[in-house]
Amino acid sequence: VRVRQRRRQEVLDAATRVLAKRGYANASVKDVADELGILTGSLYHYIRTKEDLLFWVLEETHRAVEQILRDVTEIEGLDPLERLALYTRRQILYNLENRDRVSIYYQDMESLSADRVEEILGHRRAHERSIVGMIREAQSRELADRSTDPGILANCLFATIIWPYRWSMPKRRSTREAIAWQCARFALSGVVGAAASGENGSGPIPPSARP
Amino acid sequence: VRVRQRRRQEVLDAATRVLAKRGYANASVKDVADELGILTGSLYHYIRTKEDLLFWVLEETHRAVEQILRDVTEIEGLDPLERLALYTRRQILYNLENRDRVSIYYQDMESLSADRVEEILGHRRAHERSIVGMIREAQSRELADRSTDPGILANCLFATIIWPYRWSMPKRRSTREAIAWQCARFALSGVVGAAASGENGSGPIPPSARP
Numbered sequence: 001v002r003v004r005q006r007r008r009q010e011v012l013d014a015a016t017r018v019l020a021k022r023g024y025a026n027a028s029v030k031d032v033a034d035e036l037g038i039l040t041g042s043l044y045h046y047i048r049t050k051e052d053l054l055f056w057v058l059e060e061t062h063r064a065v066e067q068i069l070r071d072v073t074e075i076e077g078l079d080p081l082e083r084l085a086l087y088t089r090r091q092i093l094y095n096l097e098n099r100d101r102v103s104i105y106y107q108d109m110e111s112l113s114a115d116r117v118e119e120i121l122g123h124r125r126a127h128e129r130s131i132v133g134m135i136r137e138a139q140s141r142e143l144a145d146r147s148t149d150p151g152i153l154a155n156c157l158f159a160t161i162i163w164p165y166r167w168s169m170p171k172r173r174s175t176r177e178a179i180a181w182q183c184a185r186f187a188l189s190g191v192v193g194a195a196a197s198g199e200n201g202s203g204p205i206p207p208s209a210r211p
Numbered sequence: 212v213r214v215r216q217r218r219r220q221e222v223l224d225a226a227t228r229v230l231a232k233r234g235y236a237n238a239s240v241k242d243v244a245d246e247l248g249i250l251t252g253s254l255y256h257y258i259r260t261k262e263d264l265l266f267w268v269l270e271e272t273h274r275a276v277e278q279i280l281r282d283v284t285e286i287e288g289l290d291p292l293e294r295l296a297l298y299t300r301r302q303i304l305y306n307l308e309n310r311d312r313v314s315i316y317y318q319d320m321e322s323l324s325a326d327r328v329e330e331i332l333g334h335r336r337a338h339e340r341s342i343v344g345m346i347r348e349a350q351s352r353e354l355a356d357r358s359t360d361p362g363i364l365a366n367c368l369f370a371t372i373i374w375p376y377r378w379s380m381p382k383r384r385s386t387r388e389a390i391a392w393q394c395a396r397f398a399l400s401g402v403v404g405a406a407a408s409g410e411n412g413s414g415p416i417p418p419s420a421r422p
Contacts, residue, residue, distance in 0.1 A: 159374030186401035193400040
């Protein structure tokens with residue numbers, strides 16, 4: 001069983017490299033077989049279609065980010081902001097360490113069939129609800145800006161989590177950790193917003209810059 | 212001349228719709244001609260290749276965002292944070308009103324030839340330098356968190372500006388303005404960060420959530 005598990009992981013990793021490099025439209029099942037140094041026929045032991053490879057990569061990405069969320073949720077004794085900060089840092093670090101998966105997620109998801117897109121979006125919506133819930137909790141304890149919609153704050157948090165894979169390519173883990181740390185500080189300050197200054201509803205944008 | 216100007220704008224708009232809808236790989240010059248209700252041959256009056264259409268759309272996008280930056284820079288009497296806030300709101304609003312252009316920018320830029328990619332990246336780097344400059348100025352006046360790298364803060368700001376085109380599809384302008392306003396507040400709070408609480412270097416992430 002462990003050998004089979006490891007073999008599946010190798011197939012997944014090879015598919016990830018090939019899809020990220022060539023893009024879904026240009027990649028073929030044969031490319032993935034070549035990457036593994038096996039015959040194309042052997043690959044059909046794991047999948048039936050090229051789309052199965054894509055779906056597998058996307059599902060695996062969701063499995064991993066849901067695990068991060070679960071781990072962070074299970075830690076006791078954190079207030080909602082501490083939990084959000086830890087979640088944000090770990091997600092950024094994951095994205096920087098799995099750049100290929102993230103790029104496939106955002107470039108190729110629409111190549112899936114409609115019901116598989118729906119399945120992935122279902123995962124995403126559940127994940128989003130959890131984060132919105134944490135933000136709501138922070139707001140209700142007056143730890144975070146209550147004047148901004150928690151759904152908008154959650155999406156701004158996701159933007160901060162997702163974007164580093166496009167602008168940074170750090171090779172060293174210490175650099176990735178520094179980026180995750182600084183981006184998380186940005187995002188948490190954004191969520192806290194006006195709550196930090198005590199002047200709810202205005203925040204750091206001075207009145208003269210308002211519409 | 213005005214007729215020719217308007218005609219060029221119509222071609223650009225049609226190319227934008229077609230590229231956004233079909234993606235660069237699947238779109239053809241004929242599709243754009245069909246969208247305009249003209250013969251493909253007539254379209255070659257404006258461009259030589261399909262790639263010219265893509266480049267034109269991307270250049271036009273940069274022209275527009277550089278105009279926003281210039282407008283905001285020329286307003287007198289704003290401090291660096293007020294300027295950044297206004298810039299952020301206007302860029303988000305532009306992105307929400309030009310969703311097609313933004314999606315082409317992020318989906319298809321790599322389809323350009325190497326020297327044209329370099330040209331677009333040149334525009335982008337100059338734009339980024341201006342924003343980093345504003346953030347540095349805010350930091351040096353102690354209006355913004357000095358413990359975070361201004362380049363990282365600029366990229367987090369860009370993330371907040373770019374991402375709404377993926378998660379929101381507001382039809383009404385008032386909704387787009389509300390989103391731009393709330394996202395800008397998030398981003399500006401993120402830039403201000405620790406400066407708001409007076410405890411430089413720590414910010415809103417409590418020590419217990421640190422690595």
